[in-house]
Amino acid sequence: MTRLRLAPGERAEILLDLTALQTQTIYLTNYGSQLPNGYYGAVNPAAMGMGTIPNYSSNAFNGTDNNILKINVVAPTASAVTTMPSTLTVLTPLLASSANKTRTKTFSPKVMGPGGGLNGPFVINGMPFDMMMINDTVPFNNVEIWNLTNNTAIAHPFHIHDVQFYILDINGSAPPANMAGKKDVVVVPAQQTVKFIAKFDDFTDHMTPYMYHCHMLVHEDEGMMGQFLVWDYLTGVKKNSGTNTFVKAFPNPSTSSWIIKVEGKDFVVGYNLTDVLGKKLKEVTFDGLNYTKELEIDNKELIKGIYYLNIDTKLSKGSIKLIKE
Numbered sequence: 001m002t003r004l005r006l007a008p009g010e011r012a013e014i015l016l017d018l019t020a021l022q023t024q025t026i027y028l029t030n031y032g033s034q035l036p037n038g039y040y041g042a043v044n045p046a047a048m049g050m051g052t053i054p055n056y057s058s059n060a061f062n063g064t065d066n067n068i069l070k071i072n073v074v075a076p077t078a079s080a081v082t083t084m085p086s087t088l089t090v091l092t093p094l095l096a097s098s099a100n101k102t103r104t105k106t107f108s109p110k111v112m113g114p115g116g117g118l119n120g121p122f123v124i125n126g127m128p129f130d131m132m133m134i135n136d137t138v139p140f141n142n143v144e145i146w147n148l149t150n151n152t153a154i155a156h157p158f159h160i161h162d163v164q165f166y167i168l169d170i171n172g173s174a175p176p177a178n179m180a181g182k183k184d185v186v187v188v189p190a191q192q193t194v195k196f197i198a199k200f201d202d203f204t205d206h207m208t209p210y211m212y213h214c215h216m217l218v219h220e221d222e223g224m225m226g227q228f229l230v231w232d233y234l235t236g237v238k239k240n241s242g243t244n245t246f247v248k249a250f251p252n253p254s255t256s257s258w259i260i261k262v263e264g265k266d267f268v269v270g271y272n273l274t275d276v277l278g279k280k281l282k283e284v285t286f287d288g289l290n291y292t293k294e295l296e297i298d299n300k301e302l303i304k305g306i307y308y309l310n311i312d313t314k315l316s317k318g319s320i321k322l323i324k325e
Contacts, residue, residue: 003031004178007157009215010185012178017084021073028069032062038190039155040216047153047190051118091181093166094143094197102145103136107156107188107214107224117153121222122214128223129213132276132305134323135226137253140204145197150188157215158194159185162230165198185215204232207321229323249309253323260295260309260320270312273297273322276305299324 004012030041038047043063045053056062076082109116110123121128125135138144145168148158164182167175171192179186188194213225231252248261260271270285282297297309299322307322 003034005035005187007155007185007187007215008217009159010157010183010187015084018071018073019082022075024073026071026073027067028071030061030066030068032064032066034065035063038153045154046118047155051153053119093180094199096145096168096197098143099145099197100139100142102147104147104149105158105212105226106149106151108151110223120152120219120224122152122156122219122224124212124224124226127226129225129227130305131227132303133227134209134229134253134304134306134325136228137323137325138200138228138230140230140232141199141201143197143199145195147193147195148186148188149193150190153190155187155189156219156224157185157187158212159215160198160210160212162203162210163198163200165196168195168197170194200230204230249320249322253325254299255325256300257296257298258309258322260297260311262294262311271295272310274308274310276308281307297322 006012032041033043035042037044039045041062045056045062105124106126107122107124108126110121110128127133127135146160146165150156161184164184165186166181167179167183167186169175170179171189171194174180183196186194186196209227209229211225211227213220216224249258250261252258271283272280273282274280281302284295299307302324304324307324308319309322310319
């Protein structure tokens, strides 16, 4: 009998040899009675007796064993697969020494105490999800280690979009064999830490963020989520339509000001800065021969989030996305 512990949204590939099981019936079973405390579906969902979930015991599936899938094994068909592969895909995990950056994500209750520690709502790094905020900006091709620390009384399955990762350790120990491959969901048990490594080399998009969040729906909906951009700093320029003019913004993200530099034969004659809802925040117009190819835009008074710089040049118009940290 083989047993795996899988969280909501976590995937596993299972290969069964049914050759010796013809005419028999086997089941895929959920062993809720054997889940340790601190997991949804266990007899006690709270780690270390830290609180209770209202009406938890009224769910007959919690803490019990239930068959999920029934398999009736019959004689092989004409196109049956009768041999097992001698080798599987070979993957080479990323080395911790190759990381360019380490980020820490700490899970905690929004309201401290036994009730909040188990029932939530939960937050990441002390902040609930804010659609107007980019929590992280990742340079394209970066290799990063993410430390996930769970300071709550319940396990959280962490899911990240855009990339897959390799688990470096779970509470200081190497992952078991079934968790040593590429993953995009990992369970972080209560009061424990999981460390993974990933390379952000598949996609880069200066306009659209990717998400990371808990894969328990109620936790995610209550704000246990963040968003990140993968930014190609080497080719991260915006070309104004119809011209050979390029616009660069640096530093971007920024905490105090952006420098806007125009490269090419065109000249800036004006710009306006808007928020994501299109509200105009700043506007400058240059008259006569007072053209410019470099601007500095102070953003100290702006809140953290995404903004858009709309630029008028002598020949065309364009826009570029700016981030205030």
